[in-house]
Amino acid sequence: MxxxxxxxxxxxxxxxxxxxxxxxxxxxxxxxxxxxxxxxxxEPDFAVSESDKRTVRVEKVNVQRGLILDRHGNELAISVPVVSVYGDPKQLDKALTAKAYSLTRKHARENQLDLKQAVAALDKDPARLAQQKEEIYNSDSRWQDLAEVLRLQKPLVDGKLTSDSSRRFVYLKRQVTPPVARYISELKLPGIYLLDESKRFYPAGEVTAHVLGFTNIDGEGIEGIEKLYNEALTGEAGKRTIRKDAQGREIEILDERARIEPENIQLSIDQRIQSLAYRSLKSAVLSYKATSGSAMVVDVHTGEVLAMVNSPSFNPNNLKNAAPHKRRNRAITDLFEPGSTMKPISVLAGLEYGTIDHDSVIKTKGWMRVGGSIVTDGKNNGPMDLRTILQKSSNVGVSKIAQTMPKQDFIGFFQRLGFGEETGTGMVGESDGLFTPHGRWSDFEVATLSYGYRISVSTAQMARAYAAIGSGGINRPLTILKQNGKVHGERVFEKRNAYAVLEMMESVFERGGTATRVKLDGYRVGGKTGTSKKAAFGGYGDEYVGYFAGIAPVSDPRLAVVVMINEPAGDVYYGGDVAGPAFSEIMSGSLRILNVAPDLEAVAQLNQRRDYVTY
Structure with missing residues (x-):
């Protein structure tokens, strides 16, 4: 059923x-x-962060690097706007991918192929997609135009943009000119963008190069004032955190931090005197085929450095030919035995300690034995007063003065003048010099110290010592910054002794002195020449250093000038010959620039004396 x-x-x-x-x-x-x-x-933070990624933007408020000015407000270093070119490889890859799919669809429509199948086939074949993107990139002539305008090899540009598509930022060229930037903008290349930046420019070029130094491509100080005051010159960029809508419109300011403006640094340098000093020094170095040279001009009342120059120099606006030896600020780094430029200080030491007086006469016979060694003069000058000792530049005369004092008192006098320590400028790379006041000194070593050996100093240290004489015995640290008030210093010797020695130093320009051919140009100048052999392995070699240091006007001292010429070639190497002309140009020119009146009455009296030679 x-x-x-x-x-x-x-x-x-x-x-x-x-x-x-x-x-x-x-x-x-x-x-x-x-x-x-x-x-x-x-987990609310996750949602907030995802939302912020899409809507929150941080905008940087750039700040220009501060100015460096001379004492009169003239611009020595400025920042000018420039443009840098960078690429976004990921954005470029995205654009090439979109172009590849667009061409695939176009090809499918033209050949009446199934559109979905064509796209799917491309999705499944990464090698084919990569090949198509490469073909699209290479077929676009604009990339060759980009490489040419940037003066780069195209393979280099290709490597930066296509080697790693995950990168979001890569520099192609820093600090291009505005016309180049406009041309690149007109190319409208995918993934290529322009970035506003600034570039340091030095109007005076090589004249102020060693003082100012320079910055790297990112605007950070590398040498000189740029490095010394990098933090003050940099400031701090501002920042705005805002929220935007889907159309890119600003709808909310979340945070805003004002930028911190940089400081402007005003130097003690007088650009007019700096240019004069550089021109004179460079001419001397070239004329005597010297290896190098340096010069400094110091205001004796404030310790302000009005000029600091070196030769050879370099162009800080173009560092391609700036070899390391050209970039060195020799005025504060290079050390030499100063030779006879130390003799006025030795005389001053004897006066200060009372072992000699202004009318003392020192008996000499052209040579003397000290501790088993011999000290000699060029010839036997017989008995000499202090003025004649400086005029004839007598080694025996100053050695006998040194012998009248206890060793440590004589050596300590040099220490009180600042030898063996920095001058106070604070500049990067400054040397302390080579001087050991607390060491064991033999009698002969003390004698050699009196005429400028057994001690190595920089041009800056010598300028500081002569500025102390010009100031009447006040030893002030040197400064590279403009001083607006009274500058205090330490009294290291009496004013009457300082001015007495300064007047004695006029004798080097008299007939029989070591600088008779140096022009005075209406000013009374107290100066001293110096010539020293350069130390070599096992003793001294055949190379020389020529110095000329001086103070003017004698009647009312204002400036101390020191010129150093290193390794002059040929038979002319004495300080009065190689450094004297540059000293004369710098001193007389600087005094005129500062509107310092010549010592007219004193010059008239000097011209009436037959034992003086003026030019």
């Missing part, structure tokens, strides 16, 4: 499906609520 299975009722099926749909909807709803609760309550 055949049995029939009963069919389920239609209403029961509908009810079962209804319950299933309700359960599914409820489960989905519960899941969404749970997820929303998790995101908003348990």
């Amino acid at each position: 055949k049995r029939n299975n009963p069919k389920p009722k239609q209403g029961a099926i509908i009810r079962w499906r209804y319950l299933l749909v309700c359960a599914t909807v409820f489960a989905v709803f519960a899941t969404l609520v749970a997820r929303a609760a998790y995101i908003q309550v348990i």
Whole structure:
């Protein structure tokens, strides 16, 4: 007997499906609520961060590097706006990918192929996609134009832009000119952008190069004043944190920090005197085929450095030919035995300690034995007063003066003048010199110290010592910054002794002196020549250093000038010959620039005396 299975009722099926749909909807709803609760309550930071990634932008408010000015406010270093070119490899890769798919769709439509299948085939074949992107990139002549205008090899540009598509920033060329930037903008290349930056420019070029130093391509000070005051010159960029909508419109300012303006640094340098000193020094170095030279001009009343120059120099605006030996600030780094320029200080030491007086006469016979060694003069000058000792530059005369004093008192006098320590400028790379006041000194070593050996000093240290004489015995640290008030110093010897020696130093310009051919140009000048052999392995070699140091005007001292010429070639190497002309140009020119009146009455009296030679 055949049995029939009963069919389920239609209403029961509908009810079962209804319950299933309700359960599914409820489960989905519960899941969404749970997820929303998790995101908003348990892990709210994630949602906030994701939102911020899409809407929050941080804008940098750039700040220009501060100015460096001379004492009169003339600009020595400025920042000029420039443009740098950079690429976004990821953005470029995205553009090339979009172009590849666009060409694939176009090809499918032109050949009546299935569009979806063509796109899917490209998705499944990364090698083919990469090949198409490379072909698209190489077929675009604008990339060759970009390489040419940047003066770069195209393979170099290609490597930076296509070697790593995950990178977001790569420099192509820093600090290009405005016309180049405009041309690149007109090319409208994908992933290529322009960035506003600034570049340091030095109007005086090589004239102030050693004082100012220079910055690297990122605007950080590397040498000189740029490095010494890098933090003050840099300032701090501002920052604005804003929120934008989908159309890129600013809708909210979340945070705003004002930029910190940089400081402007005003130097003690007088650009007019700096240019004069550099021109005179460079001419002397070239004329005598010297290896190098340096010169300094110091205000004796304040210790301000009005000029600090070196030769050879370099162009800080173009460092391609700036070899390391050209970049060295020799005025503060290079050390030499100063020779006879130390003799006025030795005479001053004897006067200060009372072992001699202004009218003392020193008996000499052209040579003397000291501790088993011989000190000699060029010839036997017989008995000499202090003025004649400086005029004739007598080694024996100053050695005998040194012998009248206790060793440590004589050596300590040099120490009090600042030898063996920095001058106070604070400049990067300044040397302390070579001087050991607390060492064991033999009698002969003390004698050699009196005429400028057994001690090595920089041009800056010698300028500081002569400035102390010009100031009447006040030893002030040198400064490269302009001083607006009175500058205090330490009195190291009496004013009357300082001015007495200064007047004695005029004798070097008299007939029979060591600088008779140096022009005076209406000013009374107290100066001293110096010529020293350069130390070599085992003793002294055949190379010389020529010095000329002096103070003017004698009647009312204002400036101390020191000129050093290193290793002049040929038979002319004495300080009066190689450094004297530059000294004369710098001193007389600087005094005229500062409107210092000549010592007219004194010059008239000097011209009436036949034993003086003026030019």
